Amino acid sequence: MTPPTEVTHADGSGATASEVLLVQPSTLSPARRTITGLLRSRELSIFMVLIAVTIVATAKNENFLFSADGWRNFLVNPSLLLLLAVGQAVVVITRNVDLSVGSIMALTAYLTGRLFIDQPGLPIIAVFALCLLAGALLGLVNGLLVAYFNVPSLVITLGTLYIYRGIVLSWAGSDRVNAGDMPSDFLALGNKAFLTIPVLTIISLVVLAVVGYYLHTARTGREFYAIGSDPDAAVLYGLDVRRRIITAFVLSGALAGLVGVLYTARYGTVSSGVGSGIELQAVAAVVIGGVAIFGGSGTVWGAAIGAFLLVTINRALPSLGIEDFWQRAVVGVLILGAIVLDRVLSKRQESKLADARELSA
Amino acid sequence: MSSTRTYTAYARPLWWRTLVTRESAVITLTALVIVYSILNVPNFDGPLTLKFLLQDIAPILLIALPMTLIIVTGEIDLSVASIVGLSSVLLGVLHEGGLSIPVAGLLALLAGAACGALNGFLIAYVGLPSLAVTIGTLALFRGVAVGLLGTKAVTEFTERWTDLATGTIGPTSIPLVMIPFVVLAIGFSLLLHFSTFGRGVYDIGLNDEAAHFTGVDVARTKLILFVLSGAVSAFAGIYYTLRFGSARGDNATGMELQVIAAVLLGGVSIFGGRGRLHGVIAGVVLIGVIASALRLESVTVNVTNIIIGLLLVASVIATPLLSWAATRLPRRSPRPEETTPPKQATPAGV
Numbered sequence: 003m004t005p006p007t008e009v010t011h012a013d014g015s016g017a018t019a020s021e022v023l024l025v026q027p028s029t030l031s032p033a034r035r036t037i038t039g040l041l042r043s044r045e046l047s048i049f050m051v052l053i054a055v056t057i058v059a060t061a062k063n064e065n066f067l068f069s070a071d072g073w074r075n076f077l078v079n080p081s082l083l084l085l086l087a088v089g090q091a092v093v094v095i096t097r098n099v100d101l102s103v104g105s106i107m108a109l110t111a112y113l114t115g116r117l118f119i120d121q122p123g124l125p126i127i128a129v130f131a132l133c134l135l136a137g138a139l140l141g142l143v144n145g146l147l148v149a150y151f152n153v154p155s156l157v158i159t160l161g162t163l164y165i166y167r168g169i170v171l172s173w174a175g176s177d178r179v180n181a182g183d184m185p186s187d188f189l190a191l192g193n194k195a196f197l198t199i200p201v202l203t204i205i206s207l208v209v210l211a212v213v214g215y216y217l218h219t220a221r222t223g224r225e226f227y228a229i230g231s232d233p234d235a236a237v238l239y240g241l242d243v244r245r246r247i248i249t250a251f252v253l254s255g256a257l258a259g260l261v262g263v264l265y266t267a268r269y270g271t272v273s274s275g276v277g278s279g280i281e282l283q284a285v286a287a288v289v290i291g292g293v294a295i296f297g298g299s300g301t302v303w304g305a306a307i308g309a310f311l312l313v314t315i316n317r318a319l320p321s322l323g324i325e326d327f328w329q330r331a332v333v334g335v336l337i338l339g340a341i342v343l344d345r346v347l348s349k350r351q352e353s354k355l356a357d358a359r360e361l362s363a
Numbered sequence: 364m365s366s367t368r369t370y371t372a373y374a375r376p377l378w379w380r381t382l383v384t385r386e387s388a389v390i391t392l393t394a395l396v397i398v399y400s401i402l403n404v405p406n407f408d409g410p411l412t413l414k415f416l417l418q419d420i421a422p423i424l425l426i427a428l429p430m431t432l433i434i435v436t437g438e439i440d441l442s443v444a445s446i447v448g449l450s451s452v453l454l455g456v457l458h459e460g461g462l463s464i465p466v467a468g469l470l471a472l473l474a475g476a477a478c479g480a481l482n483g484f485l486i487a488y489v490g491l492p493s494l495a496v497t498i499g500t501l502a503l504f505r506g507v508a509v510g511l512l513g514t515k516a517v518t519e520f521t522e523r524w525t526d527l528a529t530g531t532i533g534p535t536s537i538p539l540v541m542i543p544f545v546v547l548a549i550g551f552s553l554l555l556h557f558s559t560f561g562r563g564v565y566d567i568g569l570n571d572e573a574a575h576f577t578g579v580d581v582a583r584t585k586l587i588l589f590v591l592s593g594a595v596s597a598f599a600g601i602y603y604t605l606r607f608g609s610a611r612g613d614n615a616t617g618m619e620l621q622v623i624a625a626v627l628l629g630g631v632s633i634f635g636g637r638g639r640l641h642g643v644i645a646g647v648v649l650i651g652v653i654a655s656a657l658r659l660e661s662v663t664v665n666v667t668n669i670i671i672g673l674l675l676v677a678s679v680i681a682t683p684l685l686s687w688a689a690t691r692l693p694r695r696s697p698r699p700e701e702t703t704p705p706k707q708a709t710p711a712g713v
Binding site for chain 2: 333
């Protein structure tokens with residue numbers, strides 16, 4: 003999981019004798035380092051839990067995975083939360099939080115329905131573009147407020163959570179958009195599959211891959227981590243902190259906007275209550291996936307696996323013989339377990355660094 | 364936050380510092396909204412309005428008290444509404460099982476305190492971030508509540524007790540629940556504003572390491588606050604259950620955000636170290652009055668959401684906006700040299 007730049011640095015004896023290194027550069031080959039890094043990663047542990055849950059659930063009930071419906075639900079159900087978790091992870095990495103995603107999602111879900119009703123000729127791709135744009139704009143409002151007023155994102159996005167929800171409530175009222183109001187091509191998108199993999203899942207995986215690759219390799223991507231681990235140092239270092247924070251919120255808003263459209267395609271009915279409370283699930287997915295709530299560490303891969311695990315556990319509980327009323331309790335235990343695990347891992351890392359410091363001193 | 368702010372704060376005379384505060388701004392705004400509503404909203408001064416208004420905001424008023432202290436220490440408790448739900452379910456289940464309301468209520472209160480103790484232990488002694496922990500226990504406590512009762516509801520409660528929850532003080536239209544609230548409000552004010560413990564709460568919010576070195580038991584203080592939060596939330600849950608005569612697993616879902624919105628509106632800084640209880644109480648009343656007045660005007664409930672959200676955003680951006688405006692205006696009186704605080708990188712607290 004080490005970025006290529008560090009590999010050349012470690013091999014190319016960049017460190018002179020005068021430089022004191024806290025941790026000695028690894029002498030392993032890049033390939034082995036990648037493998038050991040992967041094996042020790044936080045993401046793998048959560049991935050193993052996901053595999054274990056899936057295996058146990060499938061052993062109890064074969065249809066959980068090995069039926070057309072089971073397979074499809076296994077892949078499709080997590081895809082919406084996965085997208086929200088990716089956006090949320092980027093925001094959390096910069097030491098912020100976006101609570102308004104559920105309300106943004108509701109706004110664009112209703113917008114989708116209204117566009118199809120009021121502008122019958124509009125191509126589907128235009129609806130997607132408009133909703134992405136709407137989500138990005140709402141995210142931009144969050145980002146501008148947070149970046150320019152130096153106020154905590156928790157408060158700002160809690161405020162916009164109410165504002166955006168209020169807008170969709172007054173706009174939609176008790177009105178519902180039903181499947182009959184929308185073109186069948188659009189609704190088919192929610193059920194269509196390519197090589198047995200549902201289109202919704204493909205969309206979310208592509209987004210995940212792009213965002214993950216960007217954060218992992220791009221210079222500006224690494225800046226998100228720098229900002230999250232020490233905001234003041236990031237300013238002193240000359241990073242454009244405001245711009246990155248605005249980018250994070252715009253991305254989170256745009257993805258929430260996309261989720262709104264996909265939700266409509268998948269479920270066919272939209273009411274003004276769509277997505278209420280999902281913001282905390284997205285934060286939960288991020289936390290389970292190993293992104294530190296105080297920013298600076300974690301990956302979107304982890305957040306995505308966290309989202310997958312959350313949804314899969316919910317679906318697996320009935321086949322494990324636990325009444326599904328208890329699913330939220332299990333989710334709670336999972337979140338607490340994940341943060342305790344993070345604590346233990348970071349303690350270990352800390353003591354390792356402290357040992358290294360003593361040795362070099 | 365920064366030391367420069369403390370110095371400039373003392374540049375003003377005493378009367379200015381006591382009268383021109385965020386709290387008085389919120390209180391003034393609340394008073395203005397009340398006066399406006401009485402004059403312009405039909406039936407706002409009717410006897411039932413006050414009763415329902417106070418009954419509606421009572422749970423939020425109650426939970427906002429410990430929540431204020433928790434946010435002043437720089438922590439947050441998102442699990443309060445789930446504790447409300449859990450205590451509601453426990454009261455229902457235990458009462459159905461044959462226990463009397465007082466005994467079942469006491470057990471529900473203890474359970475609430477235990478929930479708070481779990482939060483407090485993980486945050487104060489294990490050292491986990493409160494935002495993450497209480498998102499976890501939000502799901503956990505709500506999950507146990509829903510798990511215990513499923514989609515059922517317990518609606519059989521002794522009438523004497525439900526009457527108590529909906530009753531008013533004598534011939535007035537002030538609900539009885541205001542008595543425990545006033546007692547708790549005085550208790551929490553004494554604790555926060557007139558005790559060593561309360562000074563410690565502010566110290567922790569300003570700098571918990573420094574607080575530790577001045578002899579404040581940081582972990583113990585936080586644990587006590589979370590236990591109080593759990594117990595008060597459970598009390599609010601018992602009131603909520605008896606008022607509506609219904610114990611359900613999903614009672615008070617989403618209330619945590621309403622409580623936090625009210626507390627922040629009341630002038631408490633999310634970074635910790637700043638905020639006073641009378642401002643918070645005014646904040647809760649303000650939200651309640653707006654909701655109630657709009658309902659009487661038969662404006663849809665939805666507009667209330669927008670107004671609460673706008674107020675919340677306005678309340679945090681007002682200060683930076685005003686100080687920005689102040690730098691643009693010519694100074695009338697010479698004030699101590701104000702060193703520009705180091706440019707803050709980001710809103711550091713999540």
